[in-house]
Amino acid sequence: MVECAACPLRRLAAFTRYGPEEIAFIQALKVGEMVVAARGSILREGDTPERLYTLLAGWAFRFKTLPDGRRQILNFLLPGDLVGLQAKIFEEAAHGVDALTDVRLCLFSRDRIWDVFRHQPQIAFDVTWLSAREEGLVDESLLSAGRRTAAESVAALVLQLHRRVSALGLATPAGVPMPLTQAHIADALGLSSVHANRTLRLMRQRKLFTLAGGMLRDVDLAGLRRLARASEGEGPVRPLI
Amino acid sequence: MVECAACPLRRLAAFTRYGPEEIAFIQALKVGEMVVAARGSILREGDTPERLYTLLAGWAFRFKTLPDGRRQILNFLLPGDLVGLQAKIFEEAAHGVDALTDVRLCLFSRDRIWDVFRHQPQIAFDVTWLSAREEGLVDESLLSAGRRTAAESVAALVLQLHRRVSALGLATPAGVPMPLTQAHIADALGLSSVHANRTLRLMRQRKLFTLAGGMLRDVDLAGLRRLARASEGEGPVRPLI
């Protein structure tokens, strides 16, 4: 089990620095780790989860489903993201969380969240910060699903994920890891998977990017920004809990 | 100016009870009130707002726009809702907020939010609660825009607003106030206003509800729930700051 003080994420420039006292406090909150295999469920819709999680490694996503099986992905979760805060707050999850790849999670005691607010206002503020940031991601997706064309939406999604993955230092010379199937892209943007496929072909033809084997390659960032009409997005640092 | 201890909202069963100490603290945070006329702007995209607001009376909405003018409404704001928290947290608003009706807002000092986290953990927790609740509303809209048909989306939106307005005790024998134009409904659900109009006609023909003159009437809640495949939604009480 990873010691919080030695957490490999915490070394990244993407995360704010905490003092030893705060790290010790987080360490005291941590009750264990959990591993979930790719495609496994981390949190089911309607569940009352025992824990609050931070994603240590791997990809996951939040989603809602309709009774007939239609699924909407709400946002993707990458290392450092908090999982299950709403569920903690409302006692019952209004959304599910599934693992996209094999995933390692850091477990926090559910009851002790309250201690954070009582004793560590800085960390409490950062929890709120992360929650507001996630809402910002959902806002952006809603803009895509509601008002962007399929090509614009795909461009905006790829840009967002490219930015988030790069900030974590996960980009490699071989490309940027992006372990999504076309069905995930479709469900995130409100498209059918057939149309997602045709749109990806278009992106390839326009030389905006290629996405294959879980790797994003040959990205034309400027072209994507022009297409998505995206703003530059969040600043460089954020808290890690 | 309304005294927090005498705040008419606070008397409603929809809000949690605060002790005298907490109310005094909130009162100390309050630096004034602001009135914005219908159609006026409360917060512009890209602004760095000086204040954090609570909506005291009236309707407003959060939105994002694309450079060519396409607009997506992210969620509607009703009395008791917090405005501008993300903007406070990120220094810059990634969305605008416009008044739908004449609106009265309670102003809180921006800098002193930090005091809340340091001295009033209960209120800090409730800020997080409200933020998570708002994210839940956006999640629901994303499900509509992405995966529901136009009729299902309209049903889900009307159900949500009916529930929220009723919880505030604003329903009257003459109907439930709902001061939206068809363009607002279209922009909230990712439809064209022509299609929103045709969908509303369909709802009228199916006797699910009528919406005219800012009033919702003749609502068939059971029929709407069946159509929207909606879950029952949030519990009855929430914090008021």
Place this chain on the structure above:
DNA sequence: CGGGGCTTTGAGTAAACTCAAATAGCGTGG
């Protein structure tokens, strides 16, 4: 009584969907 905004309707179009089938990849066990 004349706008300006909002709503309503018609007609034609386009983006995205469904259904169906073929192809490609990948892991497992014979």
Place this chain on the structure above:
DNA sequence: CCACGCTATTTGAGTTTACTCAAAGCCCCG
């Protein structure tokens, strides 16, 4: 090592939902 099965991708063909453009009607307010 290859065949099999499963999942994911790709493409074609036809359909539908929702869009655009345009014009007319409404209604409130000044």
